[in-house]
Amino acid sequence: MLNSSFIHKQLITTKFLSRCYTCRNELRCKVLVVGAGAGGCSVVWRLHKKLSDKDIIVIEPSAVHYYQPLFTLIGAGIKKFPQSHKPLQSILPSKVMWLKDQVDEFDPCNNAVFTHCGLRVRYDSLVIGVGLKNDYDKIPGLSRYLKDPLVQVSTIYSPQFCTKCWCNVHRFGGGHAIFTFPKEVGKCSGAAQKIMYLAHDYWKKVIYFCLD
Numbered sequence: 360m361l362n363s364s365f366i367h368k369q370l371i372t373t374k375f376l377s378r379c380y381t382c383r384n385e386l387r388c389k390v391l392v393v394g395a396g397a398g399g400c401s402v403v404w405r406l407h408k409k410l411s412d413k414d415i416i417v418i419e420p421s422a423v424h425y426y427q428p429l430f431t432l433i434g435a436g437i438k439k440f441p442q443s444h445k446p447l448q449s450i451l452p453s454k455v456m457w458l459k460d461q462v463d464e465f466d467p468c469n470n471a472v473f474t475h476c477g478l479r480v481r482y483d484s485l486v487i488g489v490g491l492k493n494d495y496d497k498i499p500g501l502s503r504y505l506k507d508p509l510v511q512v513s514t515i516y517s518p519q520f521c522t523k524c525w526c527n528v529h530r531f532g533g534g535h536a537i538f539t540f541p542k543e544v545g546k547c548s549g550a551a552q553k554i555m556y557l558a559h560d561y562w563k564k565v566i567y568f569c570l571d
């Protein structure tokens with residue numbers, strides 16, 4: 360069991376702690392939103408116009424919200440990385456409670472979730488928006504090569520590597536460039552083609568410029 364000072368520490372990021380119903384290591388709300396990505400945030404903005412702010416709790420471990428479609432344009436050198444993200448607190452409705460934590464276990468029979476930090480959060484309605492997680496380790500060697508700045512392997516599907524993609528496109532000196540397309544459903548699989556067309560367009564312009 361956790362004491363109340365632990366709970367307070369976990370909620371330090373929220374602006375309106377006093378409005379939340381806390382009871383030892385338990386919180387309650389009308390609507391619980393798990394994940395504050397594109398889906399979670401849009402649901403929160405819609406609901407907060409209809410419900411009282413204290414009725415909504417958001418659980419999200421990341422303090423940074425990424426606008427992922429921009430990763431493709433960063434990979435093509437059209438946008439800069441700082442344009443792709445903002446502090447999460449700045450894009451949530453100011454009075455909605457954000458719990459900087461992650462859900463480890465769902466208990467739908469009892470309308471509750473358990474968080475990594477040991478809280479039990481009970482809800483009337485639950486919205487799950489945890490997105491997709493890329494598992495680079497499923498391709499042998501990929502994680503290692505992505506992290507190696509000397510190896511020209513990159514992906515637009517991660518905030519960690521989309522800038523490296525632009526370095527590779529920019530530095531490409533001719534030969535074969537290989538673009539891969541996911542076999543199964545992934546995050547916006549069309550983006551895998553989009554970066555290929557954008558890179559091709561960039562190389563065409565560079566070649567024309569050099570021939571002039």
Ligand SMILES: Cc1cc2nc3c(=O)[nH]c(=O)nc-3n(C[C@H](O)[C@H](O)[C@H](O)COP(=O)(O)OP(=O)(O)OC[C@H]3O[C@@H](n4cnc5c(N)ncnc54)[C@H](O)[C@@H]3O)c2cc1C
Nearest residue numbers: 394396397398399427428430461462489490515546547550
């Ligand atoms: C390179 C790229 C290009 C794209 N281009 C386009 C495009 O052009 N057009 C388009 O419509 N879409 C595009 N997308 C897709 C779009 O970004 C996603 O569809 C959208 O972000 C999905 O929203 P989501 O809320 O489901 O997940 P996400 O936005 O990924 O958010 C999930 C959130 O859940 C949180 N989370 C995960 N696990 C837990 C947990 N256990 N507890 C609490 N929180 C958790 C994560 O930290 C994250 O913040 C693109 C995506 C990528 C990567």
